[in-house]
Amino acid sequence: MIEFMKKLAWDAGEICLKESAQLSADDLDFKGLRDLVTVVDAKVEDFVIAAIQEKFPDHDIIGEETGITDHGSDHRWIIDPIDGTTSYFHGQPFYSVSIAFQHKKITQAGVVYAPALGQLFTAVRGEGAWLNGATRLSVSPATEMINAVLATGFACLRAGREPNNIHYLTKVLPHIRDIRRCGSAAIDLAYVAAGKLEGFWEMDLNIYDIAAGVLLVEEAGGIVTDMSGGNEYPVRGIVAANKKIACDLLDLLERPKLQQ
Known part of the structure; x- marks a missing residue:
């Protein structure tokens, strides 16, 4: 599962990088006065959902842009196609593709990919968290x-x-x-x-x-x-x-x- 998720996030990130070069104000919409959304958000989410539905057609999905697809399954995917759309639109690198997989509403695997930073964070429940598949993650030991x-x-x-x-x-x-x-x-x-x-x-x-x-x-x-x-x-x-x-x-x- 995590290998599928890593590949999915990587491919979604490639869409973000490719589309960012030609993004313009015409591609921008607003959910609210400060809440931006671009055509790329929808394009990335459609790509991720299509890949999941091809492999797991009976799984439930929650997507930021498309809402809830409910089949009554114990398995659920939670997708944020571009977390940090304002950064993305303004040409800043601090945005990410976030994908989580849950069983009975307990997250079993998660991927956060920041394509402009080249950082792919992954975790599987009980197996630790990793950066780019090579560095095991540990929270700061700071106490003050x-x-x-x-x-x-x-x-x-x-x-x-x-x-x-x-x-x-x-x-x-x-x-x-x-x-x-x-x-x-x-x-x-x-x-x-x-x-x-x-x-x-x-x-x-x-x-x-x-x-x-x-x-x-x-x-x-x-x-x-x-x-x-x-x-x-x-x-x-x-x-x-x-x-x-x-x-x-x-x-x-x-x-x-x-x-x-």
């Missing part, structure tokens, strides 16, 4: 927030959330080394898994933004919770880090700590 570089995003602004993440950013930022903002939650989670970031939090994401990335973090030794320390993510927000940083981050977010 002042040594942490965290990532976040602002999907909440598109959703009109109050209080929004700017409120939480002002609480967190004075206590950490720095913040990063690339615009792809899937990459942020992959970077937490790889120890390139110490942690990540965000509000108002969807299942297709995080399904593959969550498995990467878990298989790299990290934990994922909602912003109350529970497991209702992404509905109640999401926090991903090693256990110590997650506890401290939840504390700064004025949420209950995890049991240490």
Whole structure:
């Protein structure tokens, strides 16, 4: 299964790279004032879904652009064809193809591919997480927030959330080394898994933004919770880090700590 997923993500990434050279404002549409979508998003998702349906015609599929295909199966695919469309449209490299495979709603395999960065992150439940098939991933060992570089995003602004993440950013930022903002939650989670970031939090994401990335973090030794320390993510927000940083981050977010 993971080999099929890797090839699928790689081929989808090649479409992104090829199409980016000729992308124009005419190829752009809006789901909201700040929420961009391009013709390439739809093209990539159609490609991925067609490949899955050819191989597994009875499987359910959730796609960002096409919604839910429900056959009543125990097997489900969750696809974000371009996570970070704004970065993609503006010629920045921080976008990814995210594909997760679930059995009875438990993610069993996940792939996050950042084609412009040449980074293919993969995970299989119980078998670890890997970068480009060669480097096994492990979350950062940092134990102090002042040594942490965290990532976040602002999907909440598109959703009109109050209080929004700017409120939480002002609480967190004075206590950490720095913040990063690339615009792809899937990459942020992959970077937490790889120890390139110490942690990540965000509000108002969807299942297709995080399904593959969550498995990467878990298989790299990290934990994922909602912003109350529970497991209702992404509905109640999401926090991903090693256990110590997650506890401290939840504390700064004025949420209950995890049991240490």
